[in-house]
Amino acid sequence: MNDVDAERGGDVGDPAAAAHALESVVDPVVAVADGTITYANAAARDAFELGEVDRDAATALGTYWSRLVTVIDETTVGTARRVDLDADDFDSARIHRGADGATITFGHSWNDTEESGGSSTGTSDLLVKDRALEEAPVGITISDPDMDDNPLVYVNDAYEEVTGYTFDEVVGRNCRFLQGEDSDEDAIAEMAAAIDADRPVTVELKNYRKDGTEFWNEVTIAPVRDGDGRVTNYVGFQNDITARKEAELALEERTEELEYILDRVEGLIQDVTAVVAGSTDRSELEAEVCNRIAGETGYDGAWIGERNPATGTIGVRSSAGADPETNSIATDADHPAAETLETGELAVDTVDGTTRAAFPLSYNDIEYGVLTVRTDRDREVDDREAVILSALARAVASGINARETSRVLTTDAVVAVELELTDPALAPVALSADADCRLEYRRSVHRTDDETASLFTVTGANADEIAAAAAELSDVDCRVVVDRDDECLVELTSPTDLVGWLSERGARTRAIESEDGRARVTLEIPRSANVRSIVEAVEDRYEGTDVVSFQQRERDGETREEFAARLEEALTDRQFGALQRAYLGGYFEWPRPTTGEELAQSMGVSRPTFHEHLRTAEAKLCRAFFGDA
Template identity: 65%
Template sequence: MDDTESDRGEYGAGGELATAALERVTDPVVSVDDGTITYANAAAREGLDLPDDVGGSPASVLESWGTLEREITETAAGTDRIVELGDERYDARVHRGTDGATITFEPAGELPPLERDRWVKDRAINEAPVGVAITDPSMADNPLVYINEAFGEITGYDRETVVGKNCRFLQGPRTDPAAVDVMREAIADERPVTVELENYRQDGTRFWNEVTLAPVHDDHGEVTNFVGFQNDVTARKRAEIALQERTNELERLLERVEGLVQDVTGVVAGSTSRSTLEADVCERIAAESAYDGAWIGEHNPATNTLEVRASAGVAVEDVAMDADHPATRAIDGQAVRLGTVDGMEHAGFPLTHNDVEYGVLTVCAREENAVDEREEVVLSALARAVASGINARETSRILETDDVVVVECDVTDRAVAPVALSADAACTLEYNRSVHRLEGDTASLYTVTGASADELGAAASALDGVDVRPVVEREGREELLVELGTDEPGLVEWLSTRGAVTRSIRAVDGTARVRLELPQSANVRATVEALEKRHPGTDVVSFRQRERPDETRQEFAARLEADLTDRQLAALRRAYLGGYFEWPRPATGEELAQSMDISRPTFHEHLRTAEAKLCRALFEEPARDN
């Protein structure tokens, strides 16, 4: 019931006087209560064509009722607002009471400037994209007296449900009490504040609410209301929380793996044997609190199993290669393979170096500590470091072991420079030794028969990345000593990184017979498979084992080379292979010096020093520095 109806019905003569006054008002006045027209003055009955007997539904007689009903709902009790109806005749002013509303229809377009400003502000507040709520601190518990449409959209509550209540209904179990206290203190101090807190919608779903509260003062500086602005910042807040969680996880990961990386790197650098290296790596990983254990296995072709070479923290047995196991799936692949075995997560990391497979490192952890993507990167790098360390141990054993495997194979891939040159220049190339150039790269010395320097140079110029430099050409013997270099690592250099020593290469008519040696305990199969993969068409001619003598010619040469500088060794090798010690000499000291890009006196100084060291090595005299 509105104020007009109260005056008429409850106060007798006073109500009649009010009615009489309204009847003389020239603007149409209509009162509604609970969806029913309770009063219409004469101007309304005449100007709006309303019936004399009021009491009907406003929707049936007022064309603009849809707009008016919405605006009445949005108007706080005890307040009024201007409503533009889009009507040529009238706009409206809505006065909202506790039980109903009175609507005064005013001529359209004739609102005073102040009224127009007020209407614009009301419309802006109601249609603002952020939630707006107004409370009245003069009433008990500082209840809401107004909310705009966005407030309802954000929270799911409508005006009828929340007006008259304190806004704490938005709080719930996960609302931070500290943030609520900050708002309560700001209200008590009558000052603005902004907080972020978790609130609850009407359907119970949580959302992050950025709330800004500010006091509203009257002309005397007294606080009459508080206005609150709600902004749903759930997406941003969740992104911030996720970022912080990832940051915390990364910090924990880095803290954990930093020591692991350092320790494993130290093991790789300091171990004296492959078995020690593998055992120490497993022990260090198993000591990490996040992991339960680790083991290293290697494929045994004879039994077709993945044999356990070292383990720590877990009891494991050899695994059949055809078993569905993370380690067997990882041994031939580049990607990390994850899987559950006996209730424990296993992550497999291939131990591969320069295309040679040395087995697989498997890390075991409970499901809650399973290896994640960031750890995969770290552990994959550790596996590569371990494989590099194993390769270094295997390579060094070729000079220490008494038992070696000699492998002979025919290579026909034209990517091998001697193969292509022997076919294109119709000649024979025989490998002598590898040398280090002054430019820092590595080249190989070959003796060439059947082709001149010009013919060989023409054939080399037609090949990409191949460089041939003549050293000595023996006219009478139709022999040519050349220095052969390639942009990519050559066959000899590539084999050396896999623990193999190249003993000889003889290339004829597009086929190179290569003889190499590997320690008997090395993974000969993996090296040969890598060679066949790199150079398709490679045919293995023979495998044989032999025991090395107490000191081989190669070991004697290695002992001598260790006592020579690079320049001394280069001068001695060029002098010998160039026929400098023969008579008559096919090459002069000047020519050999030019092949090394040094002066003739410097060449002879290096040569004489090398000859002296050779004599000392031969006659077992103590080596002296020169």
């Protein structure tokens, strides 16, 4: 047994106990040193008719020896190899090479054992177990803690497939050779502690294949004990969990990113919303928005630009943080800002490790420019971040729209635009054609439900004719306010009312005159606004729109419209409606063509209520006219 002990790497405990264990093994086991059989168990003595004394291996093993001796010489000390014998008695042999010799275990053929009439139950059980180990879908290893550094003495085929190492390259080495620089030190320490304590353990750690590629390995190690409770081996199971682990890590990364984005964007949204609500003019709004975005972690700059049709460039209106690449960018340049103005969609690119994302500033189809954000990272803006920044851009555009709309009432620098429309989608166009009449715009009333009702004087058709024509139009409500012999006053209400639609875009409707299916519309737009964008929006909305004229002018003093707007601001909707109906309905004429009862009915209120609203409005009108504060 000395050679058996040496082959296992030194002290293996009680030699007598080891010999007794081998005597019970049903496969033939022999120990060979210098060509001599130094030990043979009972199965080997019976198979090869060996006595108790030393025997010459070549004589005792016959043709097997010529095959085995070559493999023994080629096997590295401390490792094991399997040899196919292709013989009738034995299919294969496993050689364990020691420093002073080798141990050879012969494998029986399943069928031959049964046909020979020998005891097949023990051998069959061993073959089934051996086959189960070899064909298991997970990597299986067995190590020997009695040998120096607890080396592997067995690995199955699945282990070879997972790691890329062959049986001969693995046996005799400690399993740590799969570890590398990114292997988790805590997991490694946990395995070492479990082995020291002779207890099972399962860990997940990054390992490395023979070709150097990484894979995630779920490793389970458990001690194997003999009848006396002594640990004789460790069995290990390796399961390649790379796909699952990568999915888990990706989910964790996305979750962390989402939490980070939500945490920082919550404050960004609140601040930008406050800027939009609190700024007094467009320039202040744009400057504050750029400052807030540039000051946020993850962004190193932001700027807002506006298209200049005369030069074909995008001029920078405001910026903060990292300077824009230039003060102007050609509208056809290879730049996200140019692409966004062309498509109206988000555009992103990455140049020299910096990501640039451009968002359209558009509200109610009116273009107010482009917001460009620069990041301090080289990855693209993901979908969630894009949604959040797009929402911020819409809020900024809404704020700019509010500032530009307010300038209609305060600015002296305006552009008067005269348009001609022939699209029957515009109610006055359709009505003038169908009823063969003329409609002239008088005023509009903005109701509390955000709906706009426009008043028109109609000549050339009576109330019944204009009501019948309006009934043929979808989404148009026509209400006759006053019916006279030569003209009538009608109120047109539509979800797509032109006056209200233009007002939302910063333009004031000065006049609408429609006849023979053609309408002449006069607008006033602040000179600082994007006049071109507003006109293009009208052209897109109504087919056949022609621009008749543009005229820039300065308004001197308070115009009639400004006075009316100031008075209208002082009146409630009911007071304004009562005053307007009374005047346009001829209530102040004598004899009166209409009565207070009729006007009250047109407003859907009682006569006393109508008179109360009217007298209050008259008092406010007098105070405004005579300057009584």
